[in-house]
Amino acid sequence: MTTAETPFNFFAVSYLTRIGNQSAGTIGELLQGLQQCSDASIFHHTFQTLGEHHFLTENFSNDFAQWAMADANRNDLGEQLASLDVRDYVSIAALREDLCRMVGDFCAAYPEFASQEALERFYFCESVEVTVPLGLQARTLDEFRQGILRLSHAGFYFHFISSRLRLQLQTNDFSHWLADSLGLETLAESFNHIDIYTNTLESTRAKMLRLIDRERRKS
Amino acid sequence: MIDAGISSRIPLEEYARLLGQGEIEELRALAKPLRGRSIEMINSTAVGGGVAEILCRLLPLGEELGLNMKWDVMTAGEDFFEVTKSFHNALHGAPYHATARDFEIFRAYNERNRTRLPLDAEFVVIHDPQPVALIEARMNNGNHWAWRCHIDLSRPNQAVWDFLEPFVAGYDASMFSSPEFARNLPIPQYLFYPAIDPLSEKNCELKPEFIAGVLAQYNIDPQRPILTQISRFDRLKDPVGVIRAYRIVKRYFDCQLVLAGGGAPDDPEGAMVLKEVLREAENDPDIKVLDLPASAPLEVNALQRASTIVIQKSLREGFGLTVSEALWKKKPVVASAVGGIPTQVIHKQTGLLAHSVEGTAYQIRFLLSHPEIAAKLGESGHQHVKENFLITQKLKRYLTLFLALAAGK
Numbered sequence: 001m002t003t004a005e006t007p008f009n010f011f012a013v014s015y016l017t018r019i020g021n022q023s024a025g026t027i028g029e030l031l032q033g034l035q036q037c038s039d040a041s042i043f044h045h046t047f048q049t050l051g052e053h054h055f056l057t058e059n060f061s062n063d064f065a066q067w068a069m070a071d072a073n074r075n076d077l078g079e080q081l082a083s084l085d086v087r088d089y090v091s092i093a094a095l096r097e098d099l100c101r102m103v104g105d106f107c108a109a110y111p112e113f114a115s116q117e118a119l120e121r122f123y124f125c126e127s128v129e130v131t132v133p134l135g136l137q138a139r140t141l142d143e144f145r146q147g148i149l150r151l152s153h154a155g156f157y158f159h160f161i162s163s164r165l166r167l168q169l170q171t172n173d174f175s176h177w178l179a180d181s182l183g184l185e186t187l188a189e190s191f192n193h194i195d196i197y198t199n200t201l202e203s204t205r206a207k208m209l210r211l212i213d214r215e216r217r218k219s
Numbered sequence: 220m221i222d223a224g225i226s227s228r229i230p231l232e233e234y235a236r237l238l239g240q241g242e243i244e245e246l247r248a249l250a251k252p253l254r255g256r257s258i259e260m261i262n263s264t265a266v267g268g269g270v271a272e273i274l275c276r277l278l279p280l281g282e283e284l285g286l287n288m289k290w291d292v293m294t295a296g297e298d299f300f301e302v303t304k305s306f307h308n309a310l311h312g313a314p315y316h317a318t319a320r321d322f323e324i325f326r327a328y329n330e331r332n333r334t335r336l337p338l339d340a341e342f343v344v345i346h347d348p349q350p351v352a353l354i355e356a357r358m359n360n361g362n363h364w365a366w367r368c369h370i371d372l373s374r375p376n377q378a379v380w381d382f383l384e385p386f387v388a389g390y391d392a393s394m395f396s397s398p399e400f401a402r403n404l405p406i407p408q409y410l411f412y413p414a415i416d417p418l419s420e421k422n423c424e425l426k427p428e429f430i431a432g433v434l435a436q437y438n439i440d441p442q443r444p445i446l447t448q449i450s451r452f453d454r455l456k457d458p459v460g461v462i463r464a465y466r467i468v469k470r471y472f473d474c475q476l477v478l479a480g481g482g483a484p485d486d487p488e489g490a491m492v493l494k495e496v497l498r499e500a501e502n503d504p505d506i507k508v509l510d511l512p513a514s515a516p517l518e519v520n521a522l523q524r525a526s527t528i529v530i531q532k533s534l535r536e537g538f539g540l541t542v543s544e545a546l547w548k549k550k551p552v553v554a555s556a557v558g559g560i561p562t563q564v565i566h567k568q569t570g571l572l573a574h575s576v577e578g579t580a581y582q583i584r585f586l587l588s589h590p591e592i593a594a595k596l597g598e599s600g601h602q603h604v605k606e607n608f609l610i611t612q613k614l615k616r617y618l619t620l621f622l623a624l625a626a627g628k
Contacts, residue, residue, distance in 0.1 A: 012244070012245040012248035012249055013245075014245075014249055014615050014616070014618065014619040015619070016409050016410075016616065016619050016620060016623055017409060017410035018407055018408065018409055018410075019395065019398045019401040019408040019409065019410055021403070023398075052606060052607060053565075053603075053606075054606075055599065055602035055603065055606065056565075056568055056599065060568065066565075070565075070566055119556075120399075120556070120561070121399070123398030123399065123401075125398055125410060128409075128619075128623055128628055130249070130619045130622045130623055130626075130628075132248050132249055132251070132252065132622075133248070134244065134245070134248050135248060136244075149241075150240060150241050150244055151241050151245075152239070152241040152242045152244070152245035153241070153242070153606065154245065155241065155245055156241075
């Protein structure tokens with residue numbers, strides 16, 4: 001079995017949600033908020049919230065889409081916002097640009113709806129991230145499998161989804177290490193194809209373990 | 220100084236069985252840098268109400284992780300609790316004319332407690348407005364003070380809030396149950412959810428024969444639908460509105476209503492509201508108004524588990540932990556879209572929200588007609604609580620806060 005020179009270090013992660021000063025009562029105000037809020041706020045309402053609600057595999061994508069549908073009563077805009085896949089983004093700036101474009105286009109097309117009061121306001125929040133080493137390392141595929149099994153949901157999400165913002169690459173910590181340190185490009189790529197919007201984190205993890213087991217049987 | 224009694228220790232491994240080993244290992248990793256460092260929690264009552272209940276469970280868990288945590292309760296006379304109950308209602312938006320004497324009583328008891336309590340921990344967490352003025356005892360020793368507000372401050376009585384705000388501004392951080400409750404403060408404001416303990420007597424699994432026994436004890440028919448609201452007898456929980464919603468449902472379904480709750484020592488209004496509820500019930504044999512003692516967690520657990528639908532028709536709400544309790548038990552919930560409730564009940568995903576007596580009745584009728592949808596909502600609700608509103612998540616948020624404060628984040 002191949003042993004990597006650089007180990008994979010598993011992390012424990014936790015987030016505090018910091019309540020911001022901005023809120024929106026209309027879709028027009030949502031657009032203003034999207035243009036002005038911090039990167040930590042965009043991260044919170046897209047990347048972070050998807051992780052917190054991973055068990056909802058129907059009609060849940062991000063807070064902006066949920067608010068547009070449930071509170072602003074605009075399913076058309078909500079559907080568009082929900083179609084954004086956070087894994088397409090390696091920077092918050094690009095994600096913000098697309099969010100603003102979608103909401104901006106809607107406001108331009110339907111100015112009468114842009115100023116309509118929603119049932120509840122949207123409150124912009126931010127994520128404050130705290131990470132500590134889990135004290136767990138992997139140098140082989142077997143050790144890596146053990147680590148995946150022992151990760152919490154938050155830790156799993158941190159390494160698998162939000163890592164692309166850190167790496168600035170269309171990949172994740174797991175795939176990055178598998179390809180770079182163990183030379184398992186195909187396995188790394190197959191991890192990237194798992195659909196996190198129609199899977200819970202548990203079913204994603206189970207798929208990953210099956211893929212690892214298939215790889216182990218090859219050797 | 221009164222040291223509040225805390226629950227017996229439950230090994231963390233017991234939680235691992237429910238949540239997975241990974242969640243517990245993560246807690247241990249986050250707690251490691253905080254081991255041995257002192258943490259003091261302070262509130263105003265040792266029994267009754269959600270805060271005491273949470274602290275009762277949080278401390279033993281903290282000890283399991285090697286944290287040096289303690290819980291102190293401020294002491295005060297009835298005059299103080301009369302004032303703070305009025306403050307509580309006023310902060311929720313009820314009309315109230317605060318007098319100079321009220322403020323004087325508030326200050327005096329806080330001052331007395333400042334000399335009684337040690338208040339020297341590295342991390343001091345003050346719960347709710349009653350002990351908020353303890354901040355004036357803050358020592359210049361680099362310790363960190365955080366204020367945890369469990370109530371809805373979205374539309375507070377201005378005079379009461381103007382009085383409290385300067386105290387709050389002296390803290391390093393504040394925590395609210397919903398973004399809507401946050402105020403324009405010069406300190407960071409964090410979202411902190413209350414939590415339930417899945418292994419407590421109120422939430423643990425029960426044997427069917429025990430549940431049957433409780434139903435028999437209160438003459439509740441297990442064969443007909445049971446609608447339940449568990450809450451203190453408090454006007455803000457709108458028990459009278461629940462009865463009115465039940466009467467609408469009753470036209471279509473032969474159901475029963477259980478209104479069960481107990482009082483807390485810092486709630487002098489309870490007896491009065493209970494009388495109003497009994498008057499509204501008009502001796503309907505299918506309405507069971509149960510004035511349970513604060514220490515009846517198993518009965519509450521059994522009533523929730525026996526329910527067909529759980530209602531929480533609050534007019535204002537801090538968070539409404541009874542909602543999480545019901546969702547944990549996979550019960551379909553119909554609740555008001557107020558306070559922290561929409562955080563727990565994501566409409567059509569983990570329960571149904573309503574905005575009126577009629578709306579509440581309609582949603583109940585819908586779920587009674589569609590038990591398969593009710594079951595799905597209950598299942599998603601259970602997952603939602605598991606991820607976000609369990610005591611282990613609560614402890615994790617505190618650990619994160621302390622780490623962030625210590626790191627100057």
